[in-house]
Amino acid sequence: MLLIACPWCGEREELEFHYGGQAHVGYPANPEGLTDSEWAEYLFVRDNPKGLFAERWSHAAGCRRWFNLIRHTVTHQILAVQSNRPVAAGQPKPVIP
Amino acid sequence: MSHQLPAHQLPEHPDWLWRTPDPKRSYDVIIVGAGGHGLATAYYLARNHGITNVAVLERGWLAGGNMARNTTIIRSNYLCEESAALYEHALKLWEVLPQELEYDFLFSQRGVLNLAHTLQDVREGTRRVNANRLGGVDAEWLDTDQVRAFCPIVNTSPDLRYPVLGATLQPRAGIAKHDHVAWALARRADEYGVDLIQGCEVTGFLRDGDRVTGVRTNRGPISAGRVALAAAGHSSVLADLAGLRLPVQSHPLQALVSELLEPVHPTVVMSNHVHVYVSQAHKGELVMGAGVDSYNGYGQRGSFHMIEHQMAAALELFPIFARAHVLRTWGGIVDVTPDASPIIGPTPIGNLYLNCGWGTGGFKATPASGWVYAHTIATGEPHPLAAPFGLERFTTGALIDEHGAAAVAH
Ligand SMILES: Cc1cc2nc3c(=O)[nH]c(=O)nc-3n(C[C@H](O)[C@H](O)[C@H](O)COP(=O)(O)OP(=O)(O)OC[C@H]3O[C@@H](n4cnc5c(N)ncnc54)[C@H](O)[C@@H]3O)c2cc1C
Ligand SMILES: [Zn+2]
Numbered sequence: 162m163l164l165i166a167c168p169w170c171g172e173r174e175e176l177e178f179h180y181g182g183q184a185h186v187g188y189p190a191n192p193e194g195l196t197d198s199e200w201a202e203y204l205f206v207r208d209n210p211k212g213l214f215a216e217r218w219s220h221a222a223g224c225r226r227w228f229n230l231i232r233h234t235v236t237h238q239i240l241a242v243q244s245n246r247p248v249a250a251g252q253p254k255p256v257i258p
Numbered sequence: 259m260s261h262q263l264p265a266h267q268l269p270e271h272p273d274w275l276w277r278t279p280d281p282k283r284s285y286d287v288i289i290v291g292a293g294g295h296g297l298a299t300a301y302y303l304a305r306n307h308g309i310t311n312v313a314v315l316e317r318g319w320l321a322g323g324n325m326a327r328n329t330t331i332i333r334s335n336y337l338c339e340e341s342a343a344l345y346e347h348a349l350k351l352w353e354v355l356p357q358e359l360e361y362d363f364l365f366s367q368r369g370v371l372n373l374a375h376t377l378q379d380v381r382e383g384t385r386r387v388n389a390n391r392l393g394g395v396d397a398e399w400l401d402t403d404q405v406r407a408f409c410p411i412v413n414t415s416p417d418l419r420y421p422v423l424g425a426t427l428q429p430r431a432g433i434a435k436h437d438h439v440a441w442a443l444a445r446r447a448d449e450y451g452v453d454l455i456q457g458c459e460v461t462g463f464l465r466d467g468d469r470v471t472g473v474r475t476n477r478g479p480i481s482a483g484r485v486a487l488a489a490a491g492h493s494s495v496l497a498d499l500a501g502l503r504l505p506v507q508s509h510p511l512q513a514l515v516s517e518l519l520e521p522v523h524p525t526v527v528m529s530n531h532v533h534v535y536v537s538q539a540h541k542g543e544l545v546m547g548a549g550v551d552s553y554n555g556y557g558q559r560g561s562f563h564m565i566e567h568q569m570a571a572a573l574e575l576f577p578i579f580a581r582a583h584v585l586r587t588w589g590g591i592v593d594v595t596p597d598a599s600p601i602i603g604p605t606p607i608g609n610l611y612l613n614c615g616w617g618t619g620g621f622k623a624t625p626a627s628g629w630v631y632a633h634t635i636a637t638g639e640p641h642p643l644a645a646p647f648g649l650e651r652f653t654t655g656a657l658i659d660e661h662g663a664a665a666v667a668h
Contacts (some may be wrong), residue, residue, distance in 0.1 A: 212490035
């Protein structure tokens with residue numbers, strides 16, 4: 162069982178979280194300009210590294226917020242947790258680095 | 259005090275079933291991965307196509323990956339026509355392989371029940387039975403009483419949180435002993451002259467422009483006319499080395515066995531809704547599994563709550579197991595595609611072939627996977643049964659959506 166530090170709630174058991182896969186996958190900036198293979202890449206292809214992986218988790222049974230963390234996919238060690246600061250209405254969304 | 263026997267008093271080691279050759283400098287075909295699929299591919303390359311200048315390279319030991327870790331369920335009652343055709347081809351091969359390989363690997367057609375617990379399950383199950391029958395796959399719909407008659411230890415009481423409303427039954431489905439399947443294939447491939455090379459990790463590819471000409475390994479470079487990947491959970495890692503990105507995510511998948519018990523379970527029971535499946539191995543262990551851990555992982559282990567969840571489901575369905583002890587749990591790394599169907603065929607890189615994405619359910623396909631892959635490698639063209647499963651389906655959109663169709667894992 163992973164012990165995951167939610168940026169808002171602190172360390173909680175993995176059971177409270179929902180996995181969101183690879184982080185930093187942006188919606189295509191120019192969707193109508195994409196070729197079929199570019200769409201395939203966006204829809205179906207994600208990194209699948211044996212090693213460090215930046216991924217998304219949602220604290221589904223807690224504060225329900227999404228955040229990113231970096232985990233080693235062999236040792237399961239979590240190296241960094243990154244909170245996305247909440248956005249006030251009308252503000253531009255933060256740019257995910 | 260030690261009770262170990264001195265070496266000369268130990269029983270003799272049984273004969274090895276295959277040689278342990280050093281790699282040659284060059285082969286017609288190199289297969290990467292000596293799991294079931296790599297071994298079956300080598301066997302059918304020799305048997306069906308007369309191609310025997312072949313090496314199977316394995317980074318660990320022969321069949322120590324998912325082939326050693328699966329729960330051995332064999333069935334062909336998939337909903338989509340393309341899948342049913344492929345898995346039914348496998349089932350027909352399972353029916354002849356013990357004789358053909360002259361090796362009794364305990365293939366037992368004891369039937370597989372897929373339980374229905376909701377109205378939606380009932381509709382899905384009856385639809386799948388009808389689709390299977392139209393496609394020439396044996397399938398029956400059992401109501402609750404028939405389920406009880408077929409497998410008396412299933413709790414069919416209406417008081418269950420998710421009562422058993424019925425089940426699909428594939429009578430020809432069943433289980434086999436996975437290790438022995440691998441050894442049977444390995445022995446025959448070896449007899450044909452195939453080199454099975456363990457402790458040989460592929461670390462890169464030899465290239466000539468847009469085609470591969472061999473592999474780099476921890477035992478030196480080896481050239482090859484064709485290179486065929488059969489690396490299951492590590493397929494993305496290998497494809498990355500060739501500069502190829504795959505629509506595959508690797509997840510831990512766990513299973514467990516109980517201590518040895520008297521024969522009590524006559525069939526295989528799968529429940530997708532409460533999510534557990536249970537059979538009893540010939541030796542006597544109850545064998546149980548469920549779904550993948552949600553996160554990507556290469557560590558061959560997962561989280562314990564997955565085990566707790568499947569045990570809870572198992573106890574609800576089989577109260578008779580309440581006092582059985584868990585002997586052992588383990589995990590493998592399964593290669594999951596977006597549509598839960600495998601990827602078989604050529605790649606955009608010349609002479610490089612791909613067979614992966616079998617996810618949680620590739621053991622049952624072992625012979626067919628080898629059969630169609632060998633054809634693809636030998637001829638350069640997809641086998642008709644494999645043609646719908648090419649990598650290009652993710653671009654054309656012609657997915658074979660077993661996730662959406664039946665959502666029955668394994
Ligand atoms: C817990 C569990 C339960 C399962 N239950 C079922 C079931 O009931 N029914 C069913 O049909 N399927 C089941 N499966 C799925 C099934 O086991 C797999 O789909 C199937 O075994 C994959 O094919 P394989 O046997 O060739 O894989 P593997 O045995 O994993 O073979 C791949 C091989 O490639 C090797 N390799 C990887 N990278 C390299 C490299 N760089 N160089 C050299 N070699 C390399 C690996 O070491 C490995 O031996 C289950 C899987 C698991 C983990
Ligand atoms: Zn939280």
